[in-house]
Amino acid sequence: MSQDWTSARGRTAIGRVALSVPARQALADGQLRPERTVLDYGCGRGDDIRSLQSLDCCVEGWDPYFRPDSRPTKSHVVLLTYVLNVIEDPEERLQTLQHAWQLASTLLVVSARLTWESSKVQGREYGDGLLTSRRTFQHLFAAAELRRYVEEATGARVIAAAPGVVYAFKDEAARLSYLAYKVVPDAEWLMSADTASALDSLVDYAQQRGRLPRIEEMPRKTAELLAHLKPADLRRLTLQGADPGLIAAGAKRTTLNTLLYLAVELFNGRGPFGNLPVSVQQDIRSFFSSYKEACRRSDRLLLKLRDDQYVRGAMHASLAGKLTPTALYVHRRALEQIPTVLRLYEHCASIAAGRPAEWTVAKLRHQGRAVSWLDYPRFDQDPHPRISSSYGVDLQTLEAKHVSYSDATNRPLLHRKHEFLEPNDPAAPRYRRLTEAEVRAGLYQNPQLIGTENGWEVELARCGRQLRGHRLVRRPGNT
Template identity: 65%
Template sequence: MTQEGKSRRWLTAITRGSLSVPARQALLDRQILLDDAVFDYGCGRGEDVRALRHLGCEATGWDPFYEPDVQLKPASVVLLTYVLNVIEDPVERRHTLQSAWNLAGKVLIASARLSWERSKVNGQEFGDGLLTRRKTFQHLYGANELRTYVEEITGVRAVSAAPGIIYAFKTDSDRLSYLARRIVADDEWLASSDTATAVAALIDHVERRGRPPRLEEVPHLTAQLLAHLSPVEVRRLVRESADSAKVSEGARRTTLNTLLFLAVELFNGRGPFTSLPPTVQLDIRAFFSSYKEACRRADRLLLKLRDDAYVRGAMSASNVGKLTPTALYVHRRAVDRMPTVLRLYEHCASIAAGRPQAWTVVKLCHRGRAVSWLDYPEFDRDPHPRLLTSYQVNLETFETSHQSYAGRSNRPLLHRKHEFLYPDDPEAPKYRRLTEAEVKAGLYAYPHLIGTEAGWESELARCQRALRGHRLVRTRD
């Protein structure tokens, strides 16, 4: 420790050369918009501040060592990036979080290092953390511990945006709008440049949503291009041009998405009807007899997650993903095709402990309640992609675990890639042909051997086969 009795916190401020992971996540989630005022509380060397200014944000930052003279001031968005984990005094830690929260006008974005990084920190036990040889301190959080801690200090429901990144919103409306965007990913409008394209965008929205939009839902430019048409003419165009089958399917999908949203909302803390995003309010009015009825159905859906038989039945009935004796594995492209209760399963885990930015396949256990996001970065290029990372959330204990396979010489790999996708995925036929050729060649005769790189290479040699992209060829002895 230093003479002042504090660790050398300034030594933890690293030089990245780019935006931090939390700031980048907030931009992707539209929690930082280009006209937002952003205050970086504990900004270190100020790299996020400079990068956000370059993007057009009104960004400023304060740091007790690097920028001590900057005035603390309120801002729409406040960043508290990897600050909580370097403060060795629990009382000061709480005060820091409270101070950052008091400055936030819309949302506080808090991040910290997580407990799975223990092997990267060379230090001795000190207080509730570790003191390194450089006299820096690290308190490593469990993913759910960090979210709970932020909720305790701020007094609001928080959401895990990604592992170790927490959003705490000032209003329920902003929190629920964020959740709605995570759940309903197809709410974007087609671009419009003239009346014809504006009408096409309107028809597309009706077919996807299952109902005509209200004026406040229509993008400003599209509304201007349609302004010369009377409401009667617009309704006639929709009635004559929209595909009725697509409208019916859109209505079904929107109804299920609304139930999913309301169930996730209950899991994270339900607010009054008026706090819901306007579009969700309109969906409820269009497809349910009342908000009470919609909530009742959503509550039943959430209760189904506790029913092992129901969850296993949903997995068996699903036409997407690979079902094993213990879990269902589904590719990222097919997740939205899962039954609603399974989508809810995945969303609850992501809100509790964060969904990682990089993942390819989600694993939903039906023995117990655990969700894993598996990253196979070469899934489409490699006929048998190797596992890079695994992040698991146990929904019964909210404990998390993280595994990296980057440095291993015998990594797990995938077979039968088409089974992880939905049947009409454009890549599925190519993957299916490869699987059929491998089965015919006898490569799956000993399934217990082929789950890792070494075992798979051994079986390829035994069967005198090699891979050329997604083609199986014969080799010489």
């Protein structure tokens, strides 16, 4: 990276008291592990380095301004955190990205500021960005532009991990493991203290996944406690203790999850069977006649995503979520309960644009293909929660859009909260009772008014009602 700068790049390095968003995302996704070396390339003041070291990560850093004497070395994971934004020379920007890619043996994490932050950056046009009054440069990326830019520079299959954060995997097995982590929920193992509790955990796993695990899938402690038993005895004891109905339900769930995973994998680029995670390989061996047959069925699932009539039918058949004339709205607690083709719809969008860290309701359009993640931070506390932000992606153009409502004075709000959940959600009956009371009071007679804060307050006053938590009561002076 050249140090002959036109802009004052050192001034763009901010001090942090917590991990940066991309480092925090990579840590949450299990990509920054104690056994992996990490290089923070363009580390600025080194705050991420200190935080990661306190979490037992083996991390080093290099920066041309703050750590020019250190030498960037090849590492399993390279973090390129908000570096590309500040390089005003397009050729040097590309060289920096390619050099970071050369230094990564497993994964390159790239983050950049996005175009929706333009209101926070003031300056005059300079090249393909802005030069501020402090002589710092900023090139703001569109979400699709960042993903495409990294793909073209590295030649890798890139996954959007979050808005403005993309992963480029050099190791194909690592990429497929990450997809499995995001798409196929792993069965959770019960604690094992002795042979009896280890067998209980085996029974629980079989009921969750619909099959017995291989020894490589077991926690080390569980495997050690059961090592004295022959495989045939383990199978017999597990099946004796398990509920056949739960095993059958687990098998059906795992079959659908495997099809979902393989369809998402095809959307991002399919790899050979041997590179799949061990657990996915075992699912395929257990529930399909062959890998070819599993891929053929998953390909059909991906094709169904293009069929408007099929998608609308799946939305009508979904037991979870609120269906409107244009979209299905589903709370994040209910997302795994919607039909598999709709789960695939949401996963493809998240890979293309990155699912935001904070969201409450997913909006899946059935007119066109677009997904939005809407954040209602007080969904469970507020009887009619107000929206905080929206982040969405059009799957036809891969263009993403972010809207913040933090400064809005008349925010949209939700009604009929129970409809966004699955029927068995513990909170659904409480929310349903509130909706029924509001209907009886006449509060939904003017649906064109109640979608915003001001309109809702007008209707509450007209009907002589007010809210106390999730209870509708008469206003003082109204009998």
